Amino acid sequence: MDAAEQLFARRGFAATTIKMIAAESGQNSALIYYYHDSKAALYRHVLERVIGTIADGARRRIAPGSDPERVVRGVVESQVAVLAGNPHLPVLLARELIDWKAAHAEPAIRHLSATLFQELTKAIADGQATGEFRPDIDPTFAAISTIAQVGYLVLASPIAGILLGRGLDGPTDGDIQAFGQHAADFALAALRRPAVPATRASNRLEETTT
Amino acid sequence: MDAAEQLFARRGFAATTIKMIAAESGQNSALIYYYHDSKAALYRHVLERVIGTIADGARRRIAPGSDPERVVRGVVESQVAVLAGNPHLPVLLARELIDWKAAHAEPAIRHLSATLFQELTKAIADGQATGEFRPDIDPTFAAISTIAQVGYLVLASPIAGILLGRGLDGPTDGDIQAFGQHAADFALAALRRPAVPATRASNRLEETTT
DNA sequence: GTCTATAGGCTGATAGAC
DNA sequence: GTCTATCAGCCTATAGAC
Structure with missing residues (x-):
């Protein structure tokens, strides 16, 4: 599974062969x-395992x-922490997005959307x-x-790497x-x-919203 | 070339066969x-053509x-316009990022970075x-x-689709x-x-910066 | 559970007729 | 320029010995 995860992340589903994983x-x-x-079942198992760690x-x-500001910070920090802790998670997820339109990850995404994302949205509305x-x-x-900011940095990591003067290997951990x-x-x-x-205008607005 | 562009975008380089393109x-x-x-040369030609349209x-x-605010708006609007005008550009570019770490697109990205992105950065510094x-x-x-905002919306389009209640097919053109x-x-x-x-404090700051 | 051997199919690429 | 035919190699998956 570890070998499969690494290879599926590095080379993609179609370009990874069973013999490569075995070797x-x-x-x-x-x-x-x-x-x-x-092979498809193996891929599903790998992906389910990885998605479990995100959740x-x-x-x-x-x-x-907690208060809105803390929720915003917490969400971004959790993005950074999860991505930093799992090096090929962004690549694997990006491939899943693009190869299968996230079909395998749909339940997990819907769950994250219904919990984390809704909480963020609600915190903003509360604020x-x-x-x-x-x-x-x-x-x-x-x-x-x-969430797009950190998301883009890792999804478009070669672009971000160039913009930050790091080259195609992308931003360093410190950059992230x-x-x-x-x-x-x-x-x-x-x-x-x-x-x-x-x-007067802003005072009136203040009164109606508080 | 059109058929190749479509197939490389939809299925990826490894999963697209020459016979598919021919058919x-x-x-x-x-x-x-x-x-x-x-096949690799064909892919390069397709990518070069697509990148030309971005540039x-x-x-x-x-x-x-123009003034900083206009530059910021202009950059975002150009993102939306280019992406809206070329439906499989984001997918093809995303695949290039992930399959080849943008190796084929590096010159174009460096050029965009040295012009568009530097101009945006400079406008912000000027502001x-x-x-x-x-x-x-x-x-x-x-x-x-x-630039991450619109970038993420199209790169992670299945995720964005779910967050916006559109499903895995991603945001609509209107959403974008x-x-x-x-x-x-x-x-x-x-x-x-x-x-x-x-x-007094803010006045002092104001005087030193203007 | 772990191995060898191999079937059956598809792939990128070429040779050569027209 | 466009086609048919085909090769050599690699792939997923299985059969069957141990």
Whole structure:
């Protein structure tokens, strides 16, 4: 499974052969068919295992019910932590997105969407309700913008690498950590209601929203 | 070439066969080898053609030297326009990123980085110099956050589709247009210096930066 | 459970007629 | 330029010895 995960991530499903996996793991290729029905089944097993670690990591890191700002930071930090802890997770997930339109990952994505993402969206809406965040932003779009930053950095890692002067190998771990910090700050700077000078118009708005 | 572009985008390099391309384009498979040296060469030609359209689209849309806010909007709008105009561009590019670490696209990416991206970064730095933008954000990171939003929406399109309630087929064209508008607003909201109430401290800061 | 051997099919690429 | 025919090699998957 480890060998398969590595190879599927590095070369993709179609370009990885059963014999490669056997060689990489020092086993016989026929043995793989003793444990898995087919190459496709092996791939499903690998993917399910990897997705399990995302779900675990995400679940453990979000303290629900805390204030909006902490939720935003928590989500971005959990992205960074999960991605940093599983080196070929982003590649494997990216391949799944593109090769199968995430068909195998759909249940997991829907679950993350229904929990983590909804919580982020709700935190943003809550922040708007209390007047902490500006009201003129769609909470769903804002949540996507928030997670998109770190997501793009790892999905488009060769591009990000060039933009950061690191070359095609992509950002370093340090870059990702630093960018994660920035991403949370950036999202919160966009969300926070600007401290407008006290005019009548803004006062009226303040009263209706608090 | 059109058939090859479509198939390479839909199924990937390894999973696309020369005979598939021949069948799709109503030609003989041997004829492909008359025009292209190998499958890999055909892929390179397809990719070069596609990348040309990105470069063209980007070049035509950015008015250099305009004010920082216009540059930010222009970059995001050009992303949306190029992606909307070329349906399988994001998929093909995503596959190139992941299958070859963008090795074939490197010159184009470096060029876009040296022109478009540097211009965006410079516009942000300029905005900071004039006091229009807050100074406590790294311009390079801010530029990545800006382009990451629409980039993520199309690269992780099945995820974005689920988050937006559209399913695995991803966001609609309308979604991408609307999100592009939001993305520019979101980035500018993050960048703009908050209009702090006039205290002595903020006045002092104002005087040193303008 | 682990191995060897191999079937059966598809692939990229070429030779050569027209 | 376009076609048919075909090769040599690699692939997934299985049969069967141990």
